[in-house]
Amino acid sequence: MLAKDTIETVNLDKNIIKVSDYIIIQRQNYKKLHQLKKRDCVRLGKRFMFIELDNIISEEYNSIFKLESKGKNNYYLTKVENATNIQLPDARECGDDNRDILDDGKSQKLSTKEISELQEQAVGAQNIIGKIVSNSSTFAAKTEFSQEKYVKKKEKKYYEYVQILKPSIVHLMEIYYRLSPIKVLGLRIDDLSQILYYSNVHCNGNYLIYESGTSGVPVAAMLERIGNYTSGKLIHVHPGNEPQSQAIRAMQFSEDLMTKRYVNVNIYSVLRHYYQNFKFSTNKRKMDETDNGETPSKKIKTDEENVQNLDQIEPLKPNGGGVDKDKKWIQDNEQGCQILDEKVDALVIIAKEHPAPILDAFIDFVNLSRPIVVFSDCIQILTDVYMHLKKSKKVTYLRLSNTFMRNIQVLPGRSHPDVNRNFGGYMLFGYTVNDNKSDL
Known part of the structure; x- marks a missing residue:
């Protein structure tokens, strides 16, 4: 019985995130290998997101964390049970095709500054994408497939969850x-x-x-x-x-x-x-x-x-x-x-x-x-x-x-x-x- 308890303790210890461990940070399909340190901060993606990693120490591998804003491009992590994806309403207006849509860069009423302010206010990816969609003059004219593709592209940019994986x-x-x-x-x-x-x-x-x-x-x-x-x-x-x-x-x-x-x-x-x-x-x-x-x-x-x-x-x-x-x-x-x-x-x-x-x-x-x-x-x-x-x-x-x-x-x-x-x-x-x- 003692040997069995020892083996279970060792296996549990291997599944705990510790300082100096190598971890894999996954945000959707993007993965990054990183060696964890005390008071560590990592840059993630092309948006230069700086994420503090102190809160993941002593947590289990495969845990999911939500990005909480601390200011411009600075985030800390809080543990959550599950990640939520962006959902479009089932009953929505769609176009038959995209032939009449002109990409002139003027379809979005929100400015870049206003979108950045929404991110700093930490209103959540669902609300940010919802406001972007509602302020787009061409979204309703897109086909159903084009709308889903548009939302996925925005979700990739504003996705607010990361998962800590064990290297394999x-x-x-x-x-x-x-x-x-x-x-x-x-x-x-x-x-x-x-x-x-x-x-x-x-x-x-x-x-x-x-x-x-x-x-x-x-x-x-x-x-x-x-x-x-x-x-x-x-x-x-x-x-x-x-x-x-x-x-x-x-x-x-x-x-x-x-x-x-x-x-x-x-x-x-x-x-x-x-x-x-x-x-x-x-x-x-x-x-x-x-x-x-x-x-x-x-x-x-x-x-x-x-x-x-x-x-x-x-x-x-x-x-x-x-x-x-x-x-x-x-x-x-x-x-x-x-x-x-x-x-x-x-x-x-x-x-x-x-x-x-x-x-x-x-x-x-x-x-x-x-x-x-x-x-x-x-x-x-x-x-x-x-x-x-x-x-x-x-x-x-x-x-x-x-x-x-x-x-x-x-x-x-x-x-x-x-x-x-x-x-x-x-x-x-x-x-x-x-x-x-x-x-x-």
Whole structure:
């Protein structure tokens, strides 16, 4: 009984909004990721709405709050049970068509100053939109559909409710993709789901992902799949001093997952550490353990042979230049080398760089009959990688694909695909095989 009560308390605590938590503020279809602080204020939307967030602390996630005016464009939040939408009267005058309506900018009798005064008086969105509609000389002449569209447009501008959501992979993908598809390499939520599917991420495997240019969303998705208190591990390889980790921080993973299941390493640093230090010491230890002193049957590849595509770039050095064994980057390299030595169950590459040298550097660390997934926003790059892997004979069942996705508006009498189509990226996947005929 005590253990059950403890679990319920922990789950309840996770559902409470606390200072330093990452939250998602949603106002209709607009979402914004924000890290909560004491006496915090956030700017929301294009109208430069400044909202105080003190009242949301210690409340539950998914709670709805109403915007209360404190003056021009300044608001504070009060908790409410439900949000109310703008309702038009059922019996109202409508026109047959809009052909005689002239948009000359003179149909609205209320001035911008008068509308701003209504907002400062906090009369409510329903009353503001009602006054705008009653003072419009052309509203009654519009068709029923045009009237609904007009009211929805005004409701979007004067909507007075926000909802505080807990970050999730779906929410993060929507936010990043809406901000700029280029900044996430065109990676959509359906592309991410396919990457997780083809790489077969689960709780008991070791995985390696090279990621740059997607704010860490694919890494966070793989960590979520691995989960807490499992035997799975993830190596996050990146090209710089520090990885792009905003999405990982926003997911607020547990300490067990971040310290025991996840390690991030620089690509040049971990490869040189493996071939120059880790592999040499490991093989020396194996040779010392043999009774007859015979060397292993397989020859050890030299550092020059294995990192020939990367040796033109100098490895990143720790701050201060000296080698300090207590530094975290050395510990991360050692932990990453241990996982590489055990070999991984999938290799995922999502990069702005050309993936061929990265594949050559890490493909030998993948177990046989395991998936390799490469994502890029350019099909020509993946075509080159396809031919490169075909010649290497290390990967079979190679497939190059692109998913067509288009949102569809479903409304009575006016269902149609959206005019703008979201262009995603391209995906190359296959399975590793043994290319050494002597081992068969």
